[in-house]
Amino acid sequence: MNTAQLVSLSIAVLAVAVVLLGLVIVTGRALNRQRERRDARLSADVRPLLMELIGGDGGDEISEPLLLLAALDERVWRAVEPSAISMLGKVSGNARVALVRLLEQRGLARTASRDLSGLSAVRRAVAAHVLGLLGHAEAAFPLVRMLSDRNPEVRAAAVRGLGQVGAAGAAGPIISSMTGGRVPFQLVAQALIRLGPKARPALVETLSDGDPAKRAVAVEVLGLTGAVENARALVDVLAGDSSADVRVRAARALGRLGTPVCLDALIHATGPDHPHAVRVEAASALGDLGSPRAVPTLQQLLADSHYHVAHNAARSLARLGKPATAALTETVAERAGTPAASHAWEALAIQDLQAGRLPRLPAPAAR
Template sequence: MIPAGLLSGALLCLPAVVMALSLLVVGSRCVRGYRQRRRERIAAPVRGVLLHLLCADEDEQSGLLHRLAEIDKRTWTALEPTLTALLGKVAGTARTALVRLCELRGAAVAAVADLSSRSAARRGRAAQVLGQLCHRPAAQALCRLLADRDPEVRLAAARALGRCGGPAAVPYLLESLHGARTVSPDVVTGALVFLGPEAQRGVVAGLEHPQPLVRAVAIEVLGTTGAVSQTPGITRALGEDPAVEVRIKAARALGGLGMPDGLEPLLAAVGPGRPVALRIVGAGALGRLGAAAATPRLAELLGDPDPHVAATAARALLRLGPAGRAALRTAADERPGGPAAAQARAALAESEVGGARHDVRVEVTL
């Protein structure tokens, strides 16, 4: 047992500890606020010039660029947060001007040097800057940061590689999905999608990777980027891959790609004995595929013992157009008291409510 004196002493000290922590939090907020106001005050004289640069024509831009490039280091440091925020929001000639300004100030060179800093915050900040500048010469160094000891640095490096990595970065991004130091699958997927068609060959190689997560991400990227030429490989994964998560990703991808080759594998995926999650995704994919030939199989699923499978099949039938709606009406009329009829009526009612809302929006707009 804890002695009564020790317990009472601890209780007496508790208010003091709470007060000290509160003061520490308030103090840190005050310091951050002071630094923010100080940066804004220092950057104020040139912030207007920076904004003018974004909308200036080519003749004006040259003079504005040199004016901003020659400001002192203290002012540049205060202006950098605004510049970084703008880089993520503008495009076209405005973005080109901002990138040129950063090049004149040596921002890319400094960021590359900071990638090897002992400070995780500086490494992460450097990766973010290089990504925003699309500085492709830094791609190899950013690939090494995918194994950084700090998880936030790894995330920043993966996002940056999505902008400046190129095809050579694809294997590194896929390998970062497993091991002792990993990167979030969502971040890797986003980076690979952002790389676009030039990354497709490396992503396709991921379909044969021994790690299920890598195969799943590769399939998701191919489906998201509309790689219809890879339908056969995705179809094979749906039918043969031992990992359920990979097969689920494959079913979803086939529905999105919309190729006729996906019909038979998806019909097989919703069959009895398959994992419930796969059957749900497969039913939804059949609806997105838009093949009227899937109507009989989806109509059968309206009476499925799993209500999630049945509800997904009902919504999928709505997406098949007149043939699907006719199947729903038939199911609703044949056995009014059965589960299939209930699912069919619910889907039709949902469709009618949605149509009524659309009509109201159109009427209000007119």
């Protein structure tokens, strides 16, 4: 066989392969569409039972739909299961309890637990997600193991799942999952917030951890979850943590907590001995705190040489009512033409707008 014949044969083989590949693709798509239509039809037929199940009061009303759904043919259940799982993430109370009972009877937790050790990362991630939705405490240990999974999506699903399960002992492993950036800050924070007060002992312990990222997430979550009883620990962080970012987050957290010890610490943190970023955040947090006792300090900060410190002080004063209004008016009158007066005018204008008044016009600059 000469070269020309070889080339012709190769082209013919390639053409046949392309045609066969096209047929496989077309056939696969057709089969998928057919399966999707069938599943949609089966799901539509059974969906009223699902709605009846989640619409009951948790008593005898759910018995009949629960029995009927639990006894569905496997082929029909496969079509309905995605809808049931989707509903599980959207309902609460008796509706959630009923759905969990159904999914337990259909063996979903058992299947998901088995899939956690599967070869497919997608299946492991889906399994972690499902176990989290089911919210069983016994799922906590398998999910903790998945925090060291080689796939980042699986680790992320495990962290979210642990937050949904709500096991008290999950906080420490969730925080540890941040090591080396294995799980992003935001996902860890969200999971810890879902754990609520149960996470606080581990969070307080983390305030002395050597990893600033872990200390940062602990501070952030303590502030977001209203951990008033831990305010003193956050004051210590604000005063002496080696990371400026952690101290900034501590200032923000103290502003959210709003206890007297928070006020004194934030006023002190606006002083010139603190890093610029900490002073900026402390000036803003005093507005969140809402105490008139902060007015004298904030009034002094209007003249600060750092723009953002003065700017945040003015924004905080705009939120502190009549005592702050008097201080702002005084600053405008006594320091006309200075940056402090400009910041004060801005705060007064904000107050006017919030009260539904036209902003007052600033006085002309001193010549």
